[in-house]
Each structure stands twice: as C-alpha cells, then as structure tokens.
Amino acid sequence: MSDNQDRWGIPGTYVFDLRLSRRGYAINKMCHSLRLAENRDLYLADEEAYMTRFGLDDEQKQAVRERDWLRLTQLGGNLFFFLKLGATLGHGLYPIGAQMRGESLEDFMKTRNVPGAT
Amino acid sequence: MAKIVAGIGSSHVPSIGRAYDQQKQTDPAWQPLFDGYEPVKRWLAEEVKADVVILVYNDHGTEFFLDRYPTFALGVADQYRVADEGYGRRPLPDFPGDADFSEHLANALVADEFDLTLCQEMELDHGFLTAMPLLWAHDEDQWPVKVVPLLTNVIQHPIPSGRRCYKLGQAIRRAVESYPEDLRVVVVGTGGLSHQLNGERFGWINEAWDREWLQRIQDEPEALADLSHKEVMTAAGAEGGEMIMWLTMRGAMAPQVREVHQFYYAPMTTGIGLLALEDDAGAQDAG
Ligand SMILES: [Fe+2]
Numbered sequence: 001m002s003d004n005q006d007r008w009g010i011p012g013t014y015v016f017d018l019r020l021s022r023r024g025y026a027i028n029k030m031c032h033s034l035r036l037a038e039n040r041d042l043y044l045a046d047e048e049a050y051m052t053r054f055g056l057d058d059e060q061k062q063a064v065r066e067r068d069w070l071r072l073t074q075l076g077g078n079l080f081f082f083l084k085l086g087a088t089l090g091h092g093l094y095p096i097g098a099q100m101r102g103e104s105l106e107d108f109m110k111t112r113n114v115p116g117a118t
Numbered sequence: 119m120a121k122i123v124a125g126i127g128s129s130h131v132p133s134i135g136r137a138y139d140q141q142k143q144t145d146p147a148w149q150p151l152f153d154g155y156e157p158v159k160r161w162l163a164e165e166v167k168a169d170v171v172i173l174v175y176n177d178h179g180t181e182f183f184l185d186r187y188p189t190f191a192l193g194v195a196d197q198y199r200v201a202d203e204g205y206g207r208r209p210l211p212d213f214p215g216d217a218d219f220s221e222h223l224a225n226a227l228v229a230d231e232f233d234l235t236l237c238q239e240m241e242l243d244h245g246f247l248t249a250m251p252l253l254w255a256h257d258e259d260q261w262p263v264k265v266v267p268l269l270t271n272v273i274q275h276p277i278p279s280g281r282r283c284y285k286l287g288q289a290i291r292r293a294v295e296s297y298p299e300d301l302r303v304v305v306v307g308t309g310g311l312s313h314q315l316n317g318e319r320f321g322w323i324n325e326a327w328d329r330e331w332l333q334r335i336q337d338e339p340e341a342l343a344d345l346s347h348k349e350v351m352t353a354a355g356a357e358g359g360e361m362i363m364w365l366t367m368r369g370a371m372a373p374q375v376r377e378v379h380q381f382y383y384a385p386m387t388t389g390i391g392l393l394a395l396e397d398d399a400g401a402q403d404a405g
Pocket of ligand 1: 130176178245309310360
C-alpha cells in the first residue's frame with residue numbers, strides 16, 4: 001500500500017500526511033465523535049447507520065466491520081482517532097498493534113522488555 | 119524580570135497516567151519509572167521553585183480535530199480543564215493558568231514572527247497531563263504552579279521543522295525575559311522518545327537513538343534541529359517524530375546547559391525519557 005511509502009520511504013509505516021488525512025477524513029471524524037459517551041451508545045446500537053451518517057465509503061466500512069486496523073490505517077484512519085473506536089468496541093492498543101504486525105497478542109508481548117508495564 | 123530556571127524533557131504516554139492513577143508506584147514493572155522521576159520532582163520542589171510552567175505538547179485527537187488544525191497554539195486562559203479522552207476524566211485537578219503572562223507571551227511571540235493560534239479554552243489530554251504529576255506534587259484540587267500550554271502539530275504532516283521548534287524556543291526565552299514581573303519559569307518539552315503506533319512497524323523502539331538524543335540535545339541541539347522528519351521518523355518511529363517538541367524546550371535554554379538528571383526506561387512500546395537541564399552558569403559568566 002504504498003502510495004504513502006512511495007512518498008515517505010519508511011517501511012511498515014503510514015505517515016499521516018495531508019493526503020492520507022484527506023483520504024481518511026470520514027473515518028477520523030466518525031472516530032472523533034466517539035469521545036462522547038452518548039455517541040458510543042448510538043454507534044453500538046447501529047454500526048451501519050453510524051458509518052453511513054459519517055460518509056464512510058464501502059472500503060472503509062468493510063475495514064471497520066472486519067476490525068482490520070491495518071487496512072483502516074491504509075485508508076486514512078489515524079490511530080489516535082481510531083483508538084476511540086477501539087475503546088468503544090473493547091479493542092485496546094496492544095491487540096490493535098499486534099494485529100497490525102500480523103502477530104498474536106501473546107507473541108507481541110514476548111517482544112517487549114517489561115510486558116507487565118501496561 | 120521573569121527568568122527561565124529549568125528545562126525539562128519528558129515523554130507523554132497514556133499508560134503512565136493509568137499507572138499513576140492506579141497507584142502502581144511500587145509495582146515492579148512501574149517502580150523504575152516513578153523512581154526515575156523522583157529526583158527531578160524533588161529538585162523542582164526544593165531548588166527550582168517555579169511559578170509558571172510553559173509545557174509544549176500535542177493533542178491526540180481529543181480537543182483539536184482535523185477540520186482546522188493549528189500548527190502552534192498557545193493557551194491564554196486562567197484555567198484549563200482536564201479532558202476526557204474516551205475513558206473518563208483522570209482524577210487530577212484542573213490547571214490554573216496565568217492569563218497575564220500568556221498575553222505577554224502572545225504579544226511578544228507574534229511580534230517575533232510566530233503567528234500562533236490563541237486559545238481561551240483548551241482541554242488537556244495525556245500529551246499535557248502525563249508529565250505534570252510526576253514532576254509536581256498536587257493535592258485534590260490544587261497544583262503548586264500555574265501553566266501555559268503550548269500545542270504543536272506533530273500528528274498531521276506538514277508539521278513544523280525541528281529548526282522551527284528550536285527557534286520558537288529561542289523566541290520564548292526572549293519573551294520570558296521581557297516580562298517585567300519576577301516569575302520563575304520552567305519550560306517542559308514533551309513527547310517521544312522512540313515509538314511507533316501505526317502500520318506493520320508498530321512497537322518500534324530504538325534505544326541507542328534515544329540515549330544519543332538525551333546527550334546530543336544538550337551538546338549539539340543545532341545538529342538535531344537540522345534533521346529532517348524522515349530521518350527522525352526512520353530512526354525513532356513515526357510517532358517518535360514528535361520529539362521535535364524537546365527542541366522548543368532546548369531553544370529556550372542557554373547555549374550551554376548543565377544536566378541535572380537523566381533517566382531512560384523502555385518497558386513496552388515507548389522509549390520513555392526524562393532530562394532535567396539548567397543553564398550553565400559558569401559558561402554564562404564567561405560569555
Ligand atoms: Fe504525542
């Protein structure tokens with residue numbers, strides 16, 4: 001997915017530049033709304049309607065349905081915003097990160113110096 | 119005349135805030151961190167005795183949204199609220215500002231060609247909050263210092279260059295020194311050190327780079343200010359690119375500084391760094 005990596009040349013990395021931000025604006029706007037508890041309830045009550053309301057396109061909706069955080073990143077989702085979606089769905093930072101690395105959470109934790117410091 | 123009496127570099131990480139709130143100070147995984155901050159906390163309380171803290175930080179999708187994103191934004195209020203980042207507000211007191219001092223900074227910095235966004239209201243997320251209780255003791259509703267938040271865009275590129283941040287620090291020093299009141303001012307630069315939270319390279323840490331950074335920012339900040347974002351992010355991770363905010367702090371210090379304390383710990387996904395600096399008085403007398 002390497003339009004971004006062509007621009008920046010950093011492997012395994014999606015630098016959140018204006019082009020990626022524009023691509024992911026609907027995702028990030030939706031995720032930002034989830035900082036409010038009443039919106040988290042609305043989201044959980046009807047995910048599809050909530051995504052449509054914020055104008056996510058089909059690819060973005062599919063990535064959300066699959067909880068595919070890497071794909072969401074490639075489509076312009078920014079982690080700082082989609083952590084609020086993660087919080088709504090009960091997906092924390094480390095499981096999200098392990099998934100982006102293509103690892104189980106358990107294997108990811110083995111790569112850490114002090115896995116108790118969470 | 120107001121005067122800069124200390125410069126602090128400190129990481130900002132949500133898990134540190136959680137550990138603090140859950141009182142994990144003696145948990146084996148967290149004790150090294152809290153012990154690492156303790157000497158600086160003591161030094162600030164017993165010797166530095168600051169009146170005001172200018173804290174350089176970034177917001178993380180909490181208070182500022184991408185619909186209009188400032189490159190630099192300065193708080194000019196008498197009070198700043200603790201934000202809810204989606205998990206509830208942290209049990210910390212809201213922060214007292216110093217609107218008169220902020221107003222002076224705004225006037226001086228804009229006249230000095232830094233065209234800041236000025237904020238009458240600003241809720242503060244972990245970018246601001248993490249370091250504060252580790253550096254200053256608070257009780258249920260009070261902090262011993264007033265604060266001036268200075269936000270930097272480090273999340274949506276184009277972000278300001280390291281050089282620009284460094285120059286902003288130099289302008290802050292001029293602005294502080296032209297304030298007539300006798301205020302003791304500490305500048306805190308937050309963020310970093312190495313970490314990456316996106317993509318297949320999630321979890322990237324570069325301890326060698328981090329330790330070098332803690333030394334080089336003292337001895338050759340100009341060389342760090344000349345690094346490109348790509349160079350910093352390649353070495354320190356995409357989110358590690360935010361360590362340019364330390365250069366704002368460093369620019370506000372004298373050319374020669376003395377290290378009071380240094381600490382480093384990389385338990386999970388962030389190289390956590392702490393550096394306490396003061397102007398090198400000997401070098402100042404000579405020059
Ligand atoms: Fe940050």
